[in-house]
Amino acid sequence: MMKERKAYDLTNGGKEKKNPLNVEFVNNNEPPEEKTKNVPYFQMFRYASRFDKFLISIGLLSGIGSGVLQPLNTILFGTLTGNIIEYAMRSNFPMTPDEKTAADDKFFGEIKHFALMNSLIGVGMFAFNYLATVTFNYTAMRQIFRIRSEYLQAILNQDVSWYDMNQTGDFSSRMSDDLYKFEDGIGEKIPIFLSFQVVFITSLIIALVKGWELALICLTSLPATLIALGIVGLLTTKLAKNELEAYASAGSIAEEALSLIRTVTAFGGQQKETERYNKNLVFAKKNNIRRSMLSALGFGILWFLIYCSYALAFWYGVRLVLKDRGDPNGVYTPSNMVTVFFSVMTGSMNFGIASPYIEAFGISRAAATKIFSVINHKPTINLSKGNGVKPNSFKGNVQFRNVAFHYPSRADVPILQGLNINIKSGDTVALVGSSGCGKSTVIQLIQRLYDAISGEVLLDGVNIKDLDLKWMRKQIGVVGQEPVLFGTTVMENIRNGKDGATDEEIISAAKKANAHIFIKALPNGYHTLVGEKGAQLSGGQKQRIAIARALVRSPTLLLLDEATSALDNTSESKVQAALDAASVGCTTIIVAHRLSTIRGANKIIVLSQGVAVEEGSHEELMALKKEYYRLVTAQVKSIEDVEVVDKIKTEIKATDDEIENVENNEVDSKKMLVEVDDFKIDSSTSLLEILKMNAPEWPYICVAALGSMMMGCGMPIFAVLLGSILGTLANGDPDYVRSETNKFCLFYILAGLISFVSTFSQIYLLGIAGEKMTERIRGQLFKAMISQEIGFFDKKSNSVGALCSKLSSDASNVQGATGQRVGTIMQAIATFCLAIGLSMYYEWRLGLVTASFTPIILIAIYFERRNTSGQNDSRDQALQNSTKIAVEAVGNIRTVASLGLEEKLQQIYVSELTPHYKSTLRTVHWRSIVFGLSRSLLFFAYATAMYYGGHLIMQGLYYDKVFKVSQAQIMGTVSIANTLAFAPNFQKGLVAARKIQSFLLRLPLVRDRHNAKNLEKGNGVIEYSKIEFSYPTRPNLPILRGLNLNVLNGKTLALVGESGCGKSTIIQMIERFYDPKSGDVSFDGENLRDISLSSLRSQLGIVAQEPNLFNKSIAENIAYGDNSREVGMDEIIQAAKNANIHNFVIGLPNGYDTKLGEKAVQLSGGQKQRIAIARALVRNPKVLLLDEATSALDTESEKVVQEALDLAKKGRTCITIAHRLTTIQDADLICVIDQGVVAEAGTHRELLNKNGLYYKLYTQKS
Structure with a gap:
């Protein structure tokens, strides 16, 4: 691990720079980003088709219809209340039987009318709410489907310079987490929110019409409520954007670490990557806890004001009723007072319930802003224009006229400085020069991956900027390094x-x-x-x-950038x-470090410092004895060696049968994949299991649960107080009525204070618990992923895209079943239980009748869950598969652009998504039916309760008990209904929790034993004894077949053989990337299985064929070689010098502080490889593992680095793999691997004298 340190200007005597090097800070991968304004809300529907807009219109009208219908109940209830009080007051006076019968008939007629009208409202509420949710959920899925496609298309169509300047590692997070949030803001929440607002407005109108004076008194708290919620809404939206950024940055780190898992594992970087990932999670957690506190404060104030407004309304309303009592022209009858009060209460409650939706819309809008910022960005090199020239023929002439170029992310480092080259049609032209001289840049400019800063690049005399880009790239074949x-x-x-x-x-x-x-x-x-x-x-x-x-x-034009380096x-x-034959008739441009491969080129162009310094044929340039001559002679010991090699090559030719045998041996190691599902998902995961995941936060949860239950008890208590106040109105003594009302109003204020405390504790503490759990789950899940054995990542189902999707979506979905959702559920349970208890206490018969509606809702919920659970699994799988395709495409954008695969990959992505969307649309109906029932059963329950309650009143039951029971029970039904708004989130959370639990329980197949030993100071003696091995995904195809091999202390062992013979497998065995099926690998006499992984790998330094660097500074990349300690700057510099990269680094504007960007695309292959070598050297390993360590280097660099490696080998055991056999002639032992065993062993001279496999390999290579 590298310590935080001062940065030094190495070009100025090592003096300290003014700006210290920033190490490992949150979001340090992103360039400074312009502040973007949130998209206007209506712009979020820009991908709605005409049919979608039609559905949206139906949904909006249905939401409005639902909002208008609901308050009509207050008029009916107010009228009925007045009739009940009037009937009760008349019952206090003596009546004749006929008068009693007439009064009963009239009263019962009014009860039936109320029941009938409420039932009709219930039917309308079901229809409107079903239509509102089904249309919006349907159209939201359709729109998100298009947006997913458009987002991928937009990001694939960006020019490569955009990728250099922007972080795309968070792409999987955007595709999953952000689009979930986006969909949440354009789905069913819109008509539901609209319905709440229409209820508020309609209720307000009814209240003002029925009694404006009392209505205004009731609304005194509204301005303060609006201001508080407005401030909270603005602040939480801003914090939501910060949350998205933090999680996106964490996703970028995860994607990079998982992509480079072999490098992370080899250098023991799991802890460092976990800490780097967790830093962003900590930022998100702190941010979201602040958001929870603001929400808690806002909603606590809201409920306090609501209860205070109840107290004020009843206190003032009862006085108005008493004032108008007996006045035939009086406005404030009990009926009007109840109508006004319930209208205001219904409106206020709906306004309060709607408040969380504002936060959801803010989060959705923030997500949409991020998504649309990419979609709206117009690339400089626009692939989709399609208005360029498409010549009828293309001959393949290439010309550079005074071309200057620097990479956008390194504007201070010129690459080409007035390059002029001319390549004729049909010629084979080779570009040579030192690493970083601009050879690969020329290849990229011809493909128009970048545009020149000045000058022109011409194809057949036409500026490539004027050519149709798709057409042009189709004419070019590219093979990269x-x-x-x-x-x-x-x-x-x-x-x-x-x-x-x-x-x-x-x-x-x-x-x-x-x-x-x-x-x-x-x-x-x-x-x-x-x-x-x-x-x-x-x-x-x-x-x-x-x-x-x-x-x-x-x-017509073939570009070969080190095309044979890996062979x-x-x-x-x-x-x-084959390439020589393919190049006949087409223009071929070759970049090669092995100069022997380009001797037959028509023209060889030598590049140096961004210009062409020499050009001509091999013979012409050799005769000049200048730069090219120096490069060639540096690569071979003498010119005579070339002639000797040519002579030997003519003597050796492999027969067709030998070739076929070689190929079949090569295949042995690479055959059919076998996917084994090693996750056992427990389908019985329940809420209790999820709560166990929140166990460390039990202190928060317990206090919050108490607050939730107190809040849940508020509604039934409100019902009891309401019934008590209404019960006093039938009393003829005004003083008694005032006294009782004052008492109950004080209870309302007390309930308001309790609601403030309970709401604040519920939201804030559950917010803390939820965020802590989310941080922990994400961190644990990432740590579990990055700690798995390498074989785990070989499986198709465990691709980087799939794992990143799981990491972001599963952890996010679990929070949907915890946090505030738990509070809502506890609140609902408390409300329901207390409501049932009070109902049974006051009048058990009426309580049983009203409670009978609850099972209907629960049954509907059950069927919805059973219908949607399977769909959630298939949806998650489809999203993982499609995200894998998208992440793979974005991660290899240069190849995608070169091949013109943008449209094809998008079509494949869409085809993966389509079946999921078609099946998911069916679940929309179930969801809408259940939601419609939850919103309508209230009215059927009300109708039944008052109908039966009316019977009981006529039989002598005092009416206040009917109000208490019916209101309490209705509150219980409402609480169950309100929890249904979170049912989809809860179901997703359960499914995600099962998956996470299964993942966390999986133990890596390669892990430490409980008594694993630590190596103190290893000698580096390695022994392979009777090793048999096949890859986990190909268990029936042996790679190593009884391999026996000894590597002595301080000696260099070279492994050679045909591609696929098992050389790299031997190196992976010593790293314990895999364990053998049978046999033992030992280190200093100890079985590798008995040595702790960290201790073993600390003795090993590896340089692989493909250098894998991180999106960090050069210094941090080199320091990554030893993550067990703090690596000093002096060590980093010395390692860089040993790897021959120091001079290049200090020539950069920011020196060792230079950020490499994603995949270090701004560096040449040789530069990247030398940094990788420096990384291995800083580790000071006892054993050096070199898997084609110099394959990507140019002639000069290879020679210097080879000398550095030779020096580094001294005192160390070294295992090296090389296709270039000239680099391993001095090895102490050379082993030829064939068919999984050591076929030949000896020194270079001994093996040549045998005239066996090694002799053939050497002469073919030479």
Whole structure:
């Protein structure tokens, strides 16, 4: 681990810079970002079609209809209340039987009218709420489907410079988490929120019409409520944006770490990556806790004001009623007072219930802003314009006229400085020069991945800026230094080179690339899956498929950037011959470090400091004895060596049978994938299990639960107080009525204070508990992921995209079943239980009748859950699969752009999503039915309660008990209904919790034993004894077949053999990336299984064929070599000097503080490799593992770095793999691996004298 330190200007005598190096700070991967305004809310519907707009209109009208219907109940209830009080007051006086019968008939007629009208309102509420939710959920899914597609299209269409300047590692988080939040803000919450607001407005109108004076008194708290909620809404929206940023940054770190899992594992970086990830989680947690506090304060004040307004309304209302009592023209009858009060109460409650939706809309809007900022961004190099020139023919002439260029992210570092080159049609031209001189930049400019800063790049005399970009790229075939394959079949990977290529064309291209034989030997032939990034193939196999992909389009212009660098000896000679044949008739531009491969080029151009310093044929340039001559002589010991090599090459030729055997051996290690599901998902996960995940926060939860239950008790108590106040109105003594009313109003104020405390504690403390749990779950889940064995990541189901999607969406969904949702559920349970208890206490018969409606809601919920649970699983799987495709595309954007795969990959992405959306749309109906029932059963329950209550009143029951029971029971039903608004979130949370639990319970197959030993000071003696091994995804295909191998202390062992023979597997064994099926690997006499992983790997330093660097500074990347301690700057500099990268680094404007960006795309392959070598050297390992460590270096760098590695080998055990056999001639022991065993062993001279496999390999390579 690198300590935070001062930065030094190494070009100025090591003096301290003014700006210290920033190490490991939150969001440090992103460039400074312009502040973007939130999108206007209505702009969130920009992807709604006409049909969607029609559905939205229906949904809005239905929401309005629901909002208008609900307050009508207050008029009916007010009228009925007045009739009940009037009936009770008349019953206090003597009546004749006829008068009693007439009074009863009239009263019962009024009861029936109320029941009938309430039932009709219930029918209307069901219809309106069903239509409102079904239309909006349906159209929201349709819109999000389009937005997902448009977002991917937009990000794929950005030019490469945009990727250099922006962080795309958070892409998976945007595709899952942000779009979930976006969908939440354009779905059913809109008509529900609108309905609440219409209820508020309609109720307000009714209250003002029925009694404006009392209505205004009731509304005195409204201005303060609006101001408080407005301030809270603004602040929480801002904090929501911060939350999205923090989680997106964490997602970027996770994606990078999982993408580079072998590097992280080899250098023991799991803890560092976990800490880096957790820093962003801590920021999000603190941010969200602040948001919870603001929400708690706002809603606490809201409920306090509501209860105070109740107290004021009844206190003043009763006085108005008493004032108008007996006045035939009086306005304030009990009926009007109740209507006004209930109208204001209904309006206020709906206004309060609607408040959380404002926060949800704010979060959704913040997510939409991030998504649309990418969609709205117009790329400088616009792929979609389609208005460029499409010539009828293309000959392949290439010309650079005074081209200057620097990368956008490193404007102070010029790459090309007035480059002039001219390449004629049909010529083969090689670009050579030191690493970083601009060779690969030329290749990228020809493809127009970037535009020149000044000057022109011409194809057939036409400026490439004037050509149609899609057309132009179709004329070009590209093979890069690091072959990029996609996680599909071999056939589809080659077909990516030419859209619509026939199987015959694909097979022909594979034959030209010398790939056909090994492909046919695969179990499924051309239909075999290659794994993520081609992980199931060797480097040589991947490169040959990449070459076939380039050749299948029969390009007029062929660009080869170190196309054969990853090939073994036999493959290189054959593929080079294939490339030579393919280049006939087309213009070929080659970048090569191995100068022997480009001697036959028509022209060789030597680049230095961004300009062409020499050009001519091999013979012409050698005769000049200048730069090219120096490069060649640095690569071979003498010119005579070249001639000797040529002579030997003519003597050795492999027969066709030998070639076929080589290919079949190569295939042995790379065959059919076997997916084994090692997760056992417990489908019985319940709320209790989820609460266990929140166990460390029990102190918060217990206090919050108490607050939730107190808040839940508020509504039934309100009902009892209401019934008591209404019960006093039938009393003829005004003083008694006033006295009782004053007492009950004080109780309301007390209830308001309790509500403030309970609401604040519920929201704030559950917010803390929820955020702490979310932080912990995300952190634990990431740690569990990054701690799995390497074989785990070989599985298709565990791709980087799928894991990142799981990390963001599952953890987010669990919070949907915890936090505030738990508070809402506890509140509902308390309300329901107290309501039932009070009902049974006051009048058990009426209580049982009203309680009978609750099971109907619960049954509906059950059927909805049963219907949607399977759909949630399929949806999550579809989103993981589609996110995997999208992440893979974005992560390999240069390859996507070169091949013109933007549209194809988008179509594949959409095809993965389509079945999920079609099936999910069916669940919308169930959700809408249940929600409609939850909103309408209230009215049916009310109708039944008052109908039966009327019977009981006529039988002598005092009417206040009917009000107490009916109101309390209705409150219980409402509480159950309100929890249904969170039912979808809760169901998702349960499913996600099951998955997370299964993941956290999975133990890595490669892990420490309980008594694992620590190595004090290793000697570096390694022994492989009877090793048999096959990869976990290919258990029936042996790679190593009884391998025996000894590596002595301080000695250098070189492993050679054909591609796919198991060389890299041997290195992965010593790293314990995998464990053997049988046999033992020992280190200093100790079985590797008995040594702790961290102790073992601390003795090992590895440099792999493909350098994997992090989006950190150069200094931090080098320091990553030893994460067990703080690496000093002096050590970093010395390691860089040893790796021959120091001079390059100090030439950068920010020196060692220079950020490398994602995948270090601004560096050449050689520069990246030298940083990787410095990273291994700073570790000071006892054992050095070199897997093609110098394969990406140019001639000069290779020589210097090889000397550095030779020096680094002294006193260390070294295992090296090399295709360039000249680099391992001085090894103490060379082992030829063939068919999983050591076929030959000896020194270079001994093996040559045997005239065996090594002799053939050496002469073919030379």
